[in-house]
Amino acid sequence: MSELKVLVVGAGLGGLTLAQSLRGHGIDVAVFERDAGPWDRPQGYRLHLDADAINAAREVLPAQLYAVFEATAQYTEPFTTILGTDLSVLKRLPARDDHGQVWPAHDGPAVHANVDRATLRQILLAGLEDAVQFGKTVQRYENTADGVTAYFTDGSTAHGDVLAGADGIRSAVRRHRAPRCETVDAGITAIYGRLPMAVAEPLVPAETLTDVFTIASDERKVFLGLGSVRFPTSPAQAAQRFAPGTSMSDQDDYVVTIVGGRHEFFPATAAGMRTLPAEQLRGIAAGLLQNWPGGAAEVVGNADAASFFLVEMYTSVPATLDAPTRVTLLGDAIHAMTPTLGRGANVAMRDGALLGRALKEVVDGGLPLAAALAGYEREMTAYGFSVVRQAARIGRQRMAQNALPE
Numbered sequence: 001m002s003e004l005k006v007l008v009v010g011a012g013l014g015g016l017t018l019a020q021s022l023r024g025h026g027i028d029v030a031v032f033e034r035d036a037g038p039w040d041r042p043q044g045y046r047l048h049l050d051a052d053a054i055n056a057a058r059e060v061l062p063a064q065l066y067a068v069f070e071a072t073a074q075y076t077e078p079f080t081t082i083l084g085t086d087l088s089v090l091k092r093l094p095a096r097d098d099h100g101q102v103w104p105a106h107d108g109p110a111v112h113a114n115v116d117r118a119t120l121r122q123i124l125l126a127g128l129e130d131a132v133q134f135g136k137t138v139q140r141y142e143n144t145a146d147g148v149t150a151y152f153t154d155g156s157t158a159h160g161d162v163l164a165g166a167d168g169i170r171s172a173v174r175r176h177r178a179p180r181c182e183t184v185d186a187g188i189t190a191i192y193g194r195l196p197m198a199v200a201e202p203l204v205p206a207e208t209l210t211d212v213f214t215i216a217s218d219e220r221k222v223f224l225g226l227g228s229v230r231f232p233t234s235p236a237q238a239a240q241r242f243a244p245g246t247s248m249s250d251q252d253d254y255v256v257t258i259v260g261g262r263h264e265f266f267p268a269t270a271a272g273m274r275t276l277p278a279e280q281l282r283g284i285a286a287g288l289l290q291n292w293p294g295g296a297a298e299v300v301g302n303a304d305a306a307s308f309f310l311v312e313m314y315t316s317v318p319a320t321l322d323a324p325t326r327v328t329l330l331g332d333a334i335h336a337m338t339p340t341l342g343r344g345a346n347v348a349m350r351d352g353a354l355l356g357r358a359l360k361e362v363v364d365g366g367l368p369l370a371a372a373l374a375g376y377e378r379e380m381t382a383y384g385f386s387v388v389r390q391a392a393r394i395g396r397q398r399m400a401q402n403a404l405p406e
């Protein structure tokens with residue numbers, strides 16, 4: 001292990017990508033996670049990954065864990081498909097990479113994958129059991145003469161050379177590190193649920209099972225999104241084959257449903273719906289589609305009653321950061337966005353890999369810490385805020401998301 005000790009706040013996808021990178025580079029890392037355990041609260045089901053996340057996973061994971069990732073990812077046809085409210089296919093829009101490049105369906109690198117979030121998190125947690133502490137909420141930090149100290153709500157502290165705030169959209173670290181960087185309500189409420197594949201197959205268009213995502217919306221811009229997760233190899237089998245000794249819980253194939261729109265179309269405020277039982281959320285979601293012709297409401301009505309949860313959408317407002325010393329940010333903690341483009345986790349994982357590489361340069365003696373963090377933040381805020389702006393623009397077109405404040 002090197003002399004550098006890195007404290008990571010938050011064991012989400014970004015923080016764990018950073019931790020895997022640091023572990024791979026032989027840098028001492030401790031991760032502090034507020035949740036009592038990895039599966040403490042609903043965190044979503046399907047995730048669309050593109051080249052950013054796939055490259056980051058390949059870079060930071062040990063080969064055997066990357067093999068589990070590959071074996072459990074559903075590489076999709078590179079299209080986001082627009083449906084009518086009767087769920088007929090209107091057009092298949094080519095999914096593009098970060099540089100606007102369209103990848104052909106069966107030629108060149110497969111850069112779009114649908115993965116199961118819990119499976120991905122398990123892969124990213126594997127091998128870090130000794131580094132991740134659950135039930136540790138960071139309240140604040142202090143720069144000291146010889147490093148940085150994190151203060152936890154349980155009264156304990158931890159000391160390191162660098163602190164990375166990967167603590168998500170309501171980041172406590174951001175409040176101190178970048179107080180001018182705000183997050184604002186995007187104006188959109190959504191309800192998520194999922195259907196077992198066998199139930200979904202006869203109800204959804206064939207493109208839902210092959211493409212990145214399928215989405216329909218009405219004149220109110222109330223929308224129904226559908227996306228599949230079909231495991232080429234089950235997570236437990238993949239672990240057994242490629243990473244024996246890694247425990248992975250099995251999941252069945254499924255289709256995720258998301259029904260969303262502006263707050264005013266929902267029968268209650270988010271605060272009023274937060275405590276509703278999952279089954280009632282399903283009823284609200286299906287009710288929003290009741291006037292659609294065809295089977296949209298039926299798709300939602302056939303989803304697992306217990307699978308539903310509420311998502312309140314917020315977005316970061318792009319801003320400049322003060323020069324770093326020992327504390328930096330990554331992922332949703334600095335550039336949260338609405339899920340319109342399915343890119344937030346991709347950018348968070350790209351950040352984790354990039355920051356890990358920057359800290360490796362410090363350990364190798366090539367760069368002073370402040371310069372390494374400044375270089376990381378320059379690059380990360382440039383691509384991160386650019387995706388935030390793009391997500392807000394497309395979110396405005398597709399679901400009447402609030403415009404970003406000037």
Ligand SMILES: Cc1cc2nc3c(=O)[nH]c(=O)nc-3n(C[C@H](O)[C@H](O)[C@H](O)COP(=O)(O)OP(=O)(O)OC[C@H]3O[C@@H](n4cnc5c(N)ncnc54)[C@H](O)[C@@H]3O)c2cc1C
Nearest residue numbers: 010012013014034048138167168331332342343344345346
């Ligand atoms: C419904 C939905 C669907 C989405 N779909 C996609 C998609 O298809 N593709 C995509 O790329 N992105 C998608 N996203 C966005 C993606 O989920 C996020 O961008 C991504 O999870 C951000 O990762 P992160 O590590 O920065 O933050 P998080 O995953 O939010 O992790 C932050 C962690 O920090 C912990 N934490 C918070 N505060 C503290 C504290 N004070 N002390 C210690 N720990 C703390 C939290 O408990 C959490 O575990 C979606 C988002 C939602 C809500």
